[in-house]
Amino acid sequence: MDDNNLILAIQKNGRLTEETISFLKQSGLEFEISNQRLYSYCNNFPLRIIYIRDDDIPFYIKSGVVDLGIVGQNILYESNSSAKCVIKLNFGFCSLSIAVSKKATINNLKQLKNTRIATSYPNSTNAYFRKKNIPVRVITVKGSVEITPVLGISDAIVDLVSTGRTLELNDLRVIEKIYDSQAVVIANEISSFPIYKKIFAKKLLNRFRKVLSKN
Numbered sequence: 325m326d327d328n329n330l331i332l333a334i335q336k337n338g339r340l341t342e343e344t345i346s347f348l349k350q351s352g353l354e355f356e357i358s359n360q361r362l363y364s365y366c367n368n369f370p371l372r373i374i375y376i377r378d379d380d381i382p383f384y385i386k387s388g389v390v391d392l393g394i395v396g397q398n399i400l401y402e403s404n405s406s407a408k409c410v411i412k413l414n415f416g417f418c419s420l421s422i423a424v425s426k427k428a429t430i431n432n433l434k435q436l437k438n439t440r441i442a443t444s445y446p447n448s449t450n451a452y453f454r455k456k457n458i459p460v461r462v463i464t465v466k467g468s469v470e471i472t473p474v475l476g477i478s479d480a481i482v483d484l485v486s487t488g489r490t491l492e493l494n495d496l497r498v499i500e501k502i503y504d505s506q507a508v509v510i511a512n513e514i515s516s517f518p519i520y521k522k523i524f525a526k527k528l529l530n531r532f533r534k535v536l537s538k539n
């Protein structure tokens with residue numbers, strides 16, 4: 325993408341996609357979306373929107389090929405990327421939490437010492453337990469983390485929770501929250517953008533802030 329347009333990366337197909345697109349439309353941006361196409365041109369703003377997996381967005385920003393992104397804070401924290409949260413968007417609320425089987429005798433963090441913890445968030449989990457000075461063995465799984473205690477391969481899990489229904493359905497209960505998360509705009513230091521991009525990034529972020537102030 326060799327032009328001066330700003331590039332914004334959003335989730336291609338997932339929980340944040342619909343609300344992100346709706347937010348961008350509310351911000352007055354006009355663009356067409358097609359399922360096969362991985363990017364859109366904005367008709368009324370010097371912006372391209374690219375559609376990728378959420379986990380890849382911090383890396384693209386770090387590499388400088390994308391200027392701005394919209395992801396859950398959980399993705400940003402997990403990535404250890406240099407990208408910064410610029411605006412909180414007030415949707416995609418959830419929390420990264422520690423849960424155990426309802427039958428387990430574990431009720432507090434200290435009881436997790438030397439246990440096995442399954443998660444798709446190994447960086448956040450390791451950082452949390454290191455800070456608490458509680459040694460644990462973190463097992464990384466890509467999905468369906470909730471099944472691991474039943475299978476006997478973990479003693480606890482660390483996963484995103486929003487309504488709590490999934491935990492309930494799998495006979496799990498939360499014992500501690502690691503952090504809260506919501507959808508955010510992320511970017512590298514905007515003051516170091518080239519001048520043209522800097523002007524339009526500021527304009528775009530102001531549009532976003534205006535929408536948020538109305539809601």
Ligand code: PRT
Nearest residue numbers: 338339340377378396416417418484485486487488489490
């Ligand atoms: O394909 P891609 O990699 O882009 O998507 P993904 O599958 O990694 O992510 P996706 O689409 O599931 O979620 C995108 C983002 O939505 C997350 O990164 C969070 O910021 C946000 N979000 C908000 C959630 C949830 N709520 C949520 N509940 N992401 C996942 N969940 C899952 C959770 O992992 C668990 O399995 O939903 C289940 C629990 O939900 P409740 O309502 O039963 O508690």
Ligand code: ZN
Nearest residue numbers: 377378379380
């Ligand atoms: Zn993902």
